[in-house]
Amino acid sequence: xxxxxxxxxxxxxxxxxxxxxxxxxxxxxxxxxxxxxxxxxxxxxxxxxxxxxxxxxxxxxxxxxxxxxxxxxxxxxxxxxxxxxxxxxxxxxxxxxxxxxxxxxxxxxxxxxxxxxxxxxxxxxxxxxxxxxxxxxxxxxxxxxxxxxxxxxxxxxxxxxxxxxxxxxxxxxxxxxxxxxxxxxxxxxxxxxxxxxxxxxxxxxxxxxxxxxxxxxxxxxxxxxxxxxxxxxxxxxxxxxxxxxxxxxxxxxxxxxxxxxxxxxxxxxxxxxxxxxxxxxxxxxxxxxxxxxxxxxxxxxxxxxxxxxxxxxxxxxxxxxxxxxxxxxx
Amino acid sequence: xxxxxxxxxxxxxxxxxxxxxxxxxxxxxxxxxxxxxxxxxxxxxxxxxxxxxxxxxxxxxxxxxxxxxxxxxxxxxxxxxxxxxxxxxxxxxxxxxxxxxxxxxxxxxxxxxxxxxxxxxxxxxxxxxxxxxxxxxxxxxxxxxxxxxxxxxxxxxxxxxxxxxxxxxxxxxxxxxxxxxxxxxxxxxxxxxxxxxxxxxxxxxxxxxxxxxxxxxxxxxxxxxxxxxxxxxxxxxxxxxxxxxxxxxxxxxxxxxxxxxxxxxxxxxxxxxxxxxxxxxxxxxxxxxxxxxxxxxxxxxxxxxxxxxxxxxxxxxxxxxxxxxxx
Numbered sequence: 001x002x003x004x005x006x007x008x009x010x011x012x013x014x015x016x017x018x019x020x021x022x023x024x025x026x027x028x029x030x031x032x033x034x035x036x037x038x039x040x041x042x043x044x045x046x047x048x049x050x051x052x053x054x055x056x057x058x059x060x061x062x063x064x065x066x067x068x069x070x071x072x073x074x075x076x077x078x079x080x081x082x083x084x085x086x087x088x089x090x091x092x093x094x095x096x097x098x099x100x101x102x103x104x105x106x107x108x109x110x111x112x113x114x115x116x117x118x119x120x121x122x123x124x125x126x127x128x129x130x131x132x133x134x135x136x137x138x139x140x141x142x143x144x145x146x147x148x149x150x151x152x153x154x155x156x157x158x159x160x161x162x163x164x165x166x167x168x169x170x171x172x173x174x175x176x177x178x179x180x181x182x183x184x185x186x187x188x189x190x191x192x193x194x195x196x197x198x199x200x201x202x203x204x205x206x207x208x209x210x211x212x213x214x215x216x217x218x219x220x221x222x223x224x225x226x227x228x229x230x231x232x233x234x235x236x237x238x239x240x241x242x243x244x245x246x247x248x249x250x251x252x253x254x255x256x257x258x259x260x261x262x263x264x265x266x267x268x269x270x271x272x273x274x275x276x277x278x279x280x281x282x283x284x285x286x287x288x289x290x291x292x293x294x295x296x297x298x299x300x301x302x303x304x305x306x307x308x309x310x311x312x313x314x315x316x317x318x319x320x321x322x323x324x325x326x327x328x329x330x
Numbered sequence: 331x332x333x334x335x336x337x338x339x340x341x342x343x344x345x346x347x348x349x350x351x352x353x354x355x356x357x358x359x360x361x362x363x364x365x366x367x368x369x370x371x372x373x374x375x376x377x378x379x380x381x382x383x384x385x386x387x388x389x390x391x392x393x394x395x396x397x398x399x400x401x402x403x404x405x406x407x408x409x410x411x412x413x414x415x416x417x418x419x420x421x422x423x424x425x426x427x428x429x430x431x432x433x434x435x436x437x438x439x440x441x442x443x444x445x446x447x448x449x450x451x452x453x454x455x456x457x458x459x460x461x462x463x464x465x466x467x468x469x470x471x472x473x474x475x476x477x478x479x480x481x482x483x484x485x486x487x488x489x490x491x492x493x494x495x496x497x498x499x500x501x502x503x504x505x506x507x508x509x510x511x512x513x514x515x516x517x518x519x520x521x522x523x524x525x526x527x528x529x530x531x532x533x534x535x536x537x538x539x540x541x542x543x544x545x546x547x548x549x550x551x552x553x554x555x556x557x558x559x560x561x562x563x564x565x566x567x568x569x570x571x572x573x574x575x576x577x578x579x580x581x582x583x584x585x586x587x588x589x590x591x592x593x594x595x596x597x598x599x600x601x602x603x604x605x606x607x608x609x610x611x612x613x614x615x616x617x618x619x620x621x622x623x624x625x626x627x628x629x630x631x632x633x634x635x636x637x638x639x640x641x642x643x644x645x646x647x648x649x650x651x652x653x654x655x656x657x
């Protein structure tokens with residue numbers, strides 16, 4: 001692989017990220033809600049009267065001076081983001097945005113990665129089996145089932161699971177990442193509690209995506225089964241199981257792999273819905289809360305993280321694809 | 331004694347939406363040890379279907395209705411179960427398929443193709459496999475150092491063809507079937523492949539079935555020829571005998587259609603008409619409607635495939651007269 005190619009790809013990533021930060025900054029500032037005015041009036045009502053004191057406070061917390069023109073604020077924001085400083089939360093001024101993300105991100109990573117990996121394996125396996133049984137009765141009904149499953153939006157799926165499994169049947173908790181009565185740490189009750197709380201969000205993600213994986217793999221398998229090299233392998237007397245794995249599966253999974261890496265990035269966006277429905281303390285739920293509060297340092301920070309996740313996953317998919325497919329090796 | 335393969339009365343049907351069609355009609359032929367049999371026919375005459383039925387490898391909607399394919403030392407291939415056929419494939423009979431440009435797994439290098447193929451038949455010694463691969467690739471005039479680690483997309487069409495020929499020889503099968511091995515190649519590569527096959531045939535004594543629509547390729551290469559028309563065997567015999575004293579009007583017409591380098595272009599004539607509609611039921615001889623010797627009996631009765639001279643078979647009601655008068 002040429003380093004020039006990698007550098008070019010990283011340059012594109014940085015340029016995209018910069019554009020996204022700019023657009024997000026403008027969009028957030030266009031919102032009619034003025035959290036600074038709210039903050040200033042709060043502080044004023046608490047007895048800090050002097051405007052210069054207020055301005056100093058604002059600068060300390062937010063890295064910017066509210067009275068300055070917006071383009072100055074924009075450049076100041078860009079510089080501080082490059083320094084890794086996303087500012088403080090407006091609602092919880094004692095916390096930095098980086099702190100908030102650091103406590104929230106692991107929960108999101110946990111459910112997003114777990115669900116994507118499980119869904120990918122189930123879908124790929126089922127898809128290949130269905131591809132082999134194409135045209136049969138089993139194939140028809142299962143394809144219909146997965147198509148329906150695939151058509152249900154992720155928030156609809158989340159609400160269905162929440163209503164039936166949690167509210168009606170009471171089988172699993174409906175909110176939070178773990179119970180209040182367990183001590184966080186590497187102990188069994190805590191781990192069990194975490195798993196119990198994550199089953200519904202993870203299932204929601206799985207149900208929302210497994211149909212796509214299955215249908216995709218089924219289509220790829222059918223297409224590869226029609227390839228001459230599969231017939232040629234059969235004619236060489238290569239056993240069926242070996243053909244299914246090394247000839248059919250190996251080639252049918254190539255497009256799936258690219259989708260897999262990219263989908264991990266996009267699942268961060270889906271996390272906004274799912275975490276909100278299950279009040280799960282990840283960055284998605286934090287984003288919704290922050291939008292409600294007009295806490296835009298946090299909105300900006302989380303948006304940048306989500307976009308960066310998508311961009312990095314696309315980059316990883318591009319750079320790793322060549323290890324799987326010799327045809328694109330340079 | 332010398333008989334290697336004897337195919338009798340093989341019939342293959344394809345079930346389609348418009349009805350059943352017959353791709354191969356009760357074809358019989360045989361291959362002796364050391365033979366190169368050329369199978370000639372127009373596109374759609376059932377050449378490939380016949381070749382794959384010899385391997386008992388007809389996929390639905392196709393079906394082998396009847397017949398037997400007896401291979402020396404194995405028995406009737408059409409009576410074997412799937413797993414037994416798998417064991418015979420490549421060890422006893424190998425085929426280089428028509429679509430060689432796509433016959434290799436794009437995510438496997440050449441070396442892995444050799445390893446996979448030999449492992450499938452119980453040879454797991456990597457060292458031995460590589461020795462075999464090296465030797466055979468050199469045999470087909472390829473550089474093993476470069477080719478073994480190459481992926482299919484890095485090889486040219488002619489190279490892929492030669493890799494597949496090398497791959498077909500790993501177990502030195504008794505019979506090698508080549509399905510239009512030169513059709514996708516330019517004349518230079520065609521020549522290269524033909525010379526290569528000839529050398530391999532002499533060196534290894536392997537028997538070959540060579541399928542082509544190019545009747546001229548047969549003349550200098552094969553010692554026997556089988557002529558197919560609309561799925562029916564029209565004539566089978568020694569190449570020179572068939573060329574000089576054909577017994578079948580279709581063969582005569584076919585030979586007349588070959589332009590020669592020096593001859594008068596006007597003496598070349600095509601065969602008027604076209605092959606019969608596969609969906610139409612044929613009662614008589616399938617060639618009757620295009621045959622200038624046709625008599626009423628030809629439209630009523632399908633001629634049997636009979637031996638008129640030793641080793642020279644033909645399916646025509648008038649083969650005897652033609653044999654007496656041709657020339």
